[in-house]
Amino acid sequence: MRLAAACAVLLGVAWVGGCQDEHPVGPTGTGATLRPGVPIVSDPVPAALARAASRSVSQATGTDVVYVSLQPGTVPNGGLATIRNTRTGSSVTAAMDAGGFDPVQIDAQAGDVLAVQVELAGGGTQTLTLRVPVTHRPGVVRTDPPPGKRDVPLNARILVVFSEPINPGTVGGIRLLRGAASIAGHTTLSADGLRAEFQPAGPLAANAGFALAISTDVADVSGDRLEQPVTAEFATGSTVIAASVATAQPALITDPFRGDLRTFVMSAIRQNDGRVSGTFSIFYPATGVRVFGRVTCFTIVGGKAAWIAGVVAGANDTTAIGQEDGWRAVDNGPPEGGVPDQLSLADPLAADGLGTAQNFCAGTPLGSPVNGVLTLRNLIGGDIVVNASGPPPPPTERMSEIAFAVWPNGGIQVINADGTSGRVLTTAADWHPTWSPDGARLAFSRLSNNQSTSAIYGINADGSGLRQLTSGAVFDAHPAWSPDGSRLAFYRDGGISVMNASDGSGVTRLTDSGYNPTWSPDGTRIAFASSRSGITSAIYVMSADGSDVRQLTNDPGGDYTPWWSPDGSKIAFQRGVSGGGVICLVRPDGSGFAQVTLFGQTPSWSPDSRVILFEQYGLTVVNVDGSGMMRRGIGYDPAWSPVGTMPTMPQPYASISIAGGNGQTGRALTTLPQPLTVLVSRDDGAPVAGAHISWYLPDGGLPSEPSLSTYLSVTDASGQTSVWLTLGAAAPQEIKLRAAVTDGTGRTPGVEFTATTTP
Structure with missing residues (x-):
């Protein structure tokens, strides 16, 4: 759509090139439900009305300011954003998390053009061009818990981030509901007016559904009200958080060695049973390098200082995977207090003579035998929150994930679908991961030491609960879950069999010639590859009991690795052998053949059936029409989880x-x-x-x-x-x-x- 009216609904964003197909992002806005992926710029706010903004590299000094934010998922692999007013040359820098950033302010007037340059993980930049509108209603950047979140702790913080400062007298328009009943509590607004936190009067009910409702009674400091109400539904679990350390806003510090900026994001919790979990991510904009891992321990001293340690789970330099790092953090209060929080660089513990992660957390050292003092550095952006008796600030929305095998020796890893954050599940010779329909477990195949046999295993998505499902002098591979989660189809010694997914019992042979099985979404059919009609492999479909086998494709180059789309309308597959393949589509009745890419192998579908994930010297995603191809990182045998939100794909224009x-x-x-x-x-x-x-x-x-x-x-x-x-x-x-x-x-x-x- 290229009508001027279409540009006006972009939640206050007037794209300079948006109506000319220059980096447009679809108009989602704040409707009945919250959807990610929209860049937002407010109308000008008199500086006298604007509250102190969150810490940033530059501060607004003019008579009018505007607030700029990117909703989570706007630039999925972004790490650092610089917003520049092309008229005045003034700029402000914001660290990013989950493909977006919370509002920052910059001097601007109506009609000014703002260039948002995003430094990308893996190198390169992406630029969004926005025009400051004359008028604009406030919007919601994100909520936490995000829509659809499950297993929310009973004492979780409940947060709404707005696109510009909100009138404190209108926060009564924010309510927490269970059914039609309001939950007792009160709402507090941050000093900058951008973040409202609802605090229930007591712990939430366990295993219950709730809705965070933001009505149009909420208004900005100029009196403009939300255009539409926003609702974010979530469900609690049964856990209670005892302590936490996190970046409420991504931390921005100066690299002391190069003088460049680097960003740091972390969130760690200790449950009431003593278990610690969490993640961290470091982005180096100058090189495009991103390192991520999981937090394994932390110690809080004096209520505001913390020692945190974890293990690297993913990095451009794969030799760092498995390395234990540790760092210090000090919470000096909220940003409006004027005293910056502090953070040390992440030190490799063993190399610096600090022992293990547990040694570091228990010893709370001020320095290392190798490098001396663990120097605390003032943040130039962001906010660290250390809480010795409660949950961390709410994280951004959780998205779907990608599981893959590691080359050349195998092992299953998982990353977010936007390429950020991740974890290691296994380190053995494991291949062919596949997700259960609820996203709670994965199945995969494990090669024996001499590679003569292979067995099917299952594991929980968090890396726990590893269980061997098949054994013996057989070669089992390529597992595929049935849509109801009760069975696994898999390759065994030249053919396809099925078994109970819970324990591997009830093995039944379906066909003696076939491999790479994939279920139809209704569970009545299985597509697979086979060379039963000759030496060339082709795609076939059969009933779930092995009957009514029908051939769909026939190409001299051979067709392999079919994967049925979640909406049931198409089957993606690889045409040509590995190293020379392309990604193609066909309907389940054999019609509608289409070639999607000029290279690629082992396709997998996104949860919404709009994007294909495949492997070609690493992980790559592409729209079903062949546009929007984007690299996602290293890995092989990829599988996209069926649950979680979708990362926003850039609008193709080149x-x-x-x-x-x-x-x-x-x-x-x-x-x-x-x-x-x-x-x-x-x-x-x-x-x-x-x-x-x-x-x-x-x-x-x-x-x-x-x-x-x-x-x-x-x-x-x-x-x-x-x-x-x-x-x-x-x-x-x-x-x-x-x-x-x-x-x-x-x-x-x-x-x-x-x-x-x-x-």
Whole structure:
């Protein structure tokens, strides 16, 4: 939609290029339910009315200010945002968490253009361009618990973050309901007017449903009311939080070695039974590196100082995985108090002579034998909350997750669907993870030490409850859950069998020829791959009892790894062998064939059936029409969890075309005389600088095979980027090389070059 009226409903955001398809984000707004993924800028607020904003690198000094925020999931792999007023040159920097940031203020007037530049994990930037509106109603940036949250602690903090300061006299419009009944309690508003916390009079009822309701009685300091009410439903569990340490707003500090900024996000709780759980994430904008892990212990001293330690679960440098880190934190009060909170750098404990994580938490050291004092550094943004007797500030909304196997030796890991945060579940030779329908457990296959046999295992999503389901002198692999969660279909010694998912009993053979089973959402059919009709593999469908087998595809290249979409309308599969495959779709009746990508293997579906996750030198996501391809990190055999929210996919706006070097001929083992060049541009022909390009050469890379000078590149100011192709030893030979935009902005699957090798 490109009508001016459409731009006006973007919750106060007037996209300078939004109505021209420049980084538009769909209008979600604050309707009856809260949905993530919207950037928000308020109308100008007189500085005299604006309260002190949360700590930021720059402070507003003009007569009018505006508040800028990104809802969670707006830029899924973002780590640090810089908001700049293109008229005045003033700027403010905000650390990000879960693809968004809470409101920050900046000097601006109506009509000013604000550029929000986001530093991305993995390198590169994404820029959102916003225009300050003349008028705008306040909105809700996020709530916690988020909509649909389960197992909420009975003493959890209940929070609403608004897009601009709220009139304290209107917070009575925030209520907590159980059914139609209001829960007794009171609401307090932060000094900056942006965060309202509802505090129940007592613990919430266990295992019960609640609704956080924000009515249109809530108004900003100018008297403008919410345009629509917002409701966020959640359910409690049975736990009570005894103590916690967390970043209420992501921490921003200066890297003492480079002078650059880095961000730090953490949340850790101790339950009333003494168990500690939590996560942490560190982002280095200068390099695009993100490190994440799980908190294993913390100690609070004097009510405001804490020693926290954990283990690294994921990082660009995989040698850091499993390393125990520790850090200090000091809570000096809320941001409006004027005294910044403090944080030390995360130290590798063993290397610094500090022992284990438990040693660090128990000893509360002020320094290390190797590096001396654990220096506390003032935050230049963010807020650390240390609570010796209660829960942490509410985290941002929890999203769906991706499970995958680690190359080359196996092991199952899980990350958020936006590529952030994660955890290690297993470290053995484990492959082919698949989620249970409720997202609570995973099944996977484990190779024996000599790789002659393989067994199916199950494990809880938090890494507990590991159980072996099959055993013996058999090769079991590729498990797939039935939609009701009661059975697992799996490969066994050339065919497909089913068994009870709880204990592995009741094994029944369905077919003697098949592999890679996947269930239809209604549980009545199973799709699978098989070479029963000849040497070429094809996709088949059979009834859940093994009868009524029908062939859907027939291609000389072979079809493999089918995965049924959650809505039941399509089956994704890999065409071509690993290393030379592409991702395709077909309807369950064999019609509607479509090729989605120019490369890829082992597809999996998002919970909403709109996005496909696949593997090609790492994890990649793509819309079902082939647009919006985006890398998500390293990993193989990916599986997308069926529960949790979806990360927001960027709106594709860039087109890729061949700009030079296509159709060349060269002698074996020589480099072609011209580079292979692509151009990335917008609809109006304007070049796109900074676009991330992945280059793919099937069956290349070995000394005697064709190779590229690089497999990842970024476009320059002219919108172009190039690679050099060195030909292999085989001749004569036609070579096909593919290139695609893989930062989420590309509209098409990519382009294909050809070259010919002569003797």
